[in-house]
Amino acid sequence: MNQWLDDRLHISRLNDKFLRKAFPVHHSFFLGEITLFSLIVLIITGILLALAYEPSNSMVVNSFDPGTAAKPNMLPAAYHSALKINAMPFGDMLRRTHHWMANIMIAAAVLHLMRVYFTGAFKKPREINWWIGMLLLIFAGLTAVTGYILPYDNYAYSTVKVIYAITASVPWVGDWLAQAAFAGRFPGDGIIPRIYGYHIMLLPGILLAMTAAHMLIMIKQKHTQPQYAKRLAYKKIVGVPLMTQQTPIMLMLALLFTGLVMLFAAFIPVHPVEFFGPPSSSGVSNIKPDWYLLWVFGALAIIPGFEVEILGGTISAEFIGAMVFPGIVIGLMFAVPMLDRSKDNQYYAENPTNSPVRLAAGVAFMAMMLVMSVAGYKPELIESRLLTTNNANAILWILTFVIPALSYFGTIGIVRGIRALREADERETLAHAHADD
Amino acid sequence: MTRYKKQDPELTRRKFINVAMGTGAAVGTLSLVSALGIAKPVFRLTADKAPPLKGDVLVHADAAKYGQPVKPSELSELAVIAYPMGRNKDGSTVIRAGEPNNQVGVYKFEPSALQAPTKIDATDNGIVVYSNTCTHAGCFPKSVNNQFIVNCPCHSGQYEPRQGCKVIGGPPPKPMPQLGVKVEGEQLVLTSSFLTSPYGYKNDEEWEAYLKQAEELLA
Numbered sequence: 001m002n003q004w005l006d007d008r009l010h011i012s013r014l015n016d017k018f019l020r021k022a023f024p025v026h027h028s029f030f031l032g033e034i035t036l037f038s039l040i041v042l043i044i045t046g047i048l049l050a051l052a053y054e055p056s057n058s059m060v061v062n063s064f065d066p067g068t069a070a071k072p073n074m075l076p077a078a079y080h081s082a083l084k085i086n087a088m089p090f091g092d093m094l095r096r097t098h099h100w101m102a103n104i105m106i107a108a109a110v111l112h113l114m115r116v117y118f119t120g121a122f123k124k125p126r127e128i129n130w131w132i133g134m135l136l137l138i139f140a141g142l143t144a145v146t147g148y149i150l151p152y153d154n155y156a157y158s159t160v161k162v163i164y165a166i167t168a169s170v171p172w173v174g175d176w177l178a179q180a181a182f183a184g185r186f187p188g189d190g191i192i193p194r195i196y197g198y199h200i201m202l203l204p205g206i207l208l209a210m211t212a213a214h215m216l217i218m219i220k221q222k223h224t225q226p227q228y229a230k231r232l233a234y235k236k237i238v239g240v241p242l243m244t245q246q247t248p249i250m251l252m253l254a255l256l257f258t259g260l261v262m263l264f265a266a267f268i269p270v271h272p273v274e275f276f277g278p279p280s281s282s283g284v285s286n287i288k289p290d291w292y293l294l295w296v297f298g299a300l301a302i303i304p305g306f307e308v309e310i311l312g313g314t315i316s317a318e319f320i321g322a323m324v325f326p327g328i329v330i331g332l333m334f335a336v337p338m339l340d341r342s343k344d345n346q347y348y349a350e351n352p353t354n355s356p357v358r359l360a361a362g363v364a365f366m367a368m369m370l371v372m373s374v375a376g377y378k379p380e381l382i383e384s385r386l387l388t389t390n391n392a393n394a395i396l397w398i399l400t401f402v403i404p405a406l407s408y409f410g411t412i413g414i415v416r417g418i419r420a421l422r423e424a425d426e427r428e429t430l431a432h433a434h435a436d437d
Numbered sequence: 438m439t440r441y442k443k444q445d446p447e448l449t450r451r452k453f454i455n456v457a458m459g460t461g462a463a464v465g466t467l468s469l470v471s472a473l474g475i476a477k478p479v480f481r482l483t484a485d486k487a488p489p490l491k492g493d494v495l496v497h498a499d500a501a502k503y504g505q506p507v508k509p510s511e512l513s514e515l516a517v518i519a520y521p522m523g524r525n526k527d528g529s530t531v532i533r534a535g536e537p538n539n540q541v542g543v544y545k546f547e548p549s550a551l552q553a554p555t556k557i558d559a560t561d562n563g564i565v566v567y568s569n570t571c572t573h574a575g576c577f578p579k580s581v582n583n584q585f586i587v588n589c590p591c592h593s594g595q596y597e598p599r600q601g602c603k604v605i606g607g608p609p610p611k612p613m614p615q616l617g618v619k620v621e622g623e624q625l626v627l628t629s630s631f632l633t634s635p636y637g638y639k640n641d642e643e644w645e646a647y648l649k650q651a652e653e654l655l656a
Binding site: 131158161162164165166168175179180181183184185187188190235281282283284285286287297300301302303304306307314316317318321329378379382389392406 | 473476477478480486498499500519521534536537540547569573574575576577578579581588589590591592593595604605606607608609610637639648
């Protein structure tokens with residue numbers, strides 16, 4: 001059988017090329033794998049959900065509470081089907097698993113990105129994979145946002161309204177763009193079918209294709225080697241092969257991880273559609289995006305309102321806060337590999353403390369994201385009397401710059417301290433070594 | 438010897454493939470762009486998507502009382518959320534809820550509490566009507582904790598309904614526009630549409646042009 005397959009498919013070549021790929025032995029290298037497992041589980045749960053979901057925002061009679069013949073109780077079909085999914089055996093859990101997995105996929109992707117950044121693994125020759133990874137992060141975010149809208153509850157309705165407004169805020173072409181993206185003026189008759197198409201076809205297709213590219217390039221270029229590999233065998237690939245050593249580890253990790261998320265889904269509710277109710281004329285109080293978009297939300301909350309007309313196009317605070325500013329942030333992240341001018345290929349993962357500026361810049365960046373995310377809680381901060389309506393913006397703006405600056409210099413100080421201690425240690429060992437002679 | 442270099446008359450394979458690929462890409466992009474044109478559907482104005490018009494009656498937007506006329510006795514300093522209800526071409530009534538930005542908030546203050554820039558002649562005995570769509574990102578704001586300030590939950594915009602719904606906090610670029618209203622028996626009737634440009638329109642001229650167009654289309 002093996003021989004028969006091998007004669008036709010040259011499995012042995014596949015084995016040599018891919019299945020013997022060496023994986024570095026270090027736990028931080030599992031973060032990318034966890035992201036991949038999440039994507040797989042998301043696709044499986046997504047397919048199951050799609051089988052029971054009705055992608056339409058036309059009104060249907062609520063089969064759980066039909067009302068009277070004279071005054072039927074009407075709901076959007078998408079919301080109604082979300083209620084039906086909740087009523088299926090394990091239906092609610094399936095929705096929650098999908099939702100939790102999406103959150104965890106982005107979290108794992110962000111941690112994976114941090115690992116790559118802080119150990120310098122983005123350096124030559126891996127710049128292309130850094131850029132593909134950034135695109136993956138952006139498209140994962142877009143997929144998550146479109147997924148939010150599908151239950152078409154009041155929360156989703158408010159969310160998509162804001163997203164429509166952000167799209168429409170692009171100067172000159174905004175109106176056209178928003179209407180083309182969301183099937184007409186908000187809320188068009190075809191908005192849910194359109195977003196359904198994005199969420200189950202277009203975006204997952206892009207994600208899968210780019211994930212494949214990400215991994216093929218990784219196999220071609222090999223992992224950066226952890227530091228111990230330098231001592232073990234200099235400039236040699238050190239690690240365990242995919243078949244048959246890494247595969248059981250991966251399987252075990254995937255099962256453990258999925259089990260953990262299922263446990264989450266079983267006991268921790270997330271996005272309760274019944275609580276938000278169908279789209280209504282009253283807004284949702286305390287509406288917040290997911291944690292990974294909270295920084296944009298915070299930026300929108302503290303940016304003062306303005307409108308400038310230039311050549312017939314309107315540049316608004318919304319456009320600056322939700323398009324230009326995140327564009328700059330993402331652009332900076334894209335530019336990271338270009339800031340490094342090393343000519344040689346990077347073989348080994350670096351100790352983060354060896355490049356204090358890079359480390360400090362990364363920490364300051366994360367601090368800024370954190371402060372802006374906190375700014376997203378402005379109404380709560382005002383309500384709890386920590387800030388007042390009048391000083392909230394000023395204080396949050398100052399913190400946005402002061403805290404990153406403090407963390408930058410703080411990190412550099414700590415790294416210098418560590419270095420001084422390490423050097424003192426070395427001097428001492430050296431001195432004692434001479435004394436022993 | 439000739440001054441002219443002899444040129445190879447044959448096209449190289451590489452050149453042929455490059456030209457073919459370039460042409461293919463150009464044709465493909467063009468056809469994709471034309472196919473993208475279908476992404477934006479045509480907008481047809483129907484009575485339920487029309488803006489609030491003069492003579493419309495205000496009806497409750499709240500699910501419990503949906504479609505019932507708002508009575509002056511139900512009003513207080515906290516907004517009652519309403520939709521305008523007009524008439525179809527065949528004369529039947531139609532609630533203009535197809536356009537969510539038609540939502541309005543109806544307030545009743547002490548007549549003396551209303552200050553400029555509120556347009557007092559568009560109010561009736563302290564009853565004042567404003568758009569209920571935040572001018573920043575189009576969310577539906579509401580009063581919370583029995584404060585008479587209108588708060589938008591999305592990006593914490595704040596408005597003061599006693600002073601023309603002017604912006605007193607947060608990112609909204611302009612006040613939520615006022616509508617003219619008068620009491621007729623037990624009903625609230627609009628004496629005008631939004632007095633200044635509502636959410637979704639760049640400026641007053643654009644809004645007035647659209648309003649005129651809508652009135653003509655529905656007449």
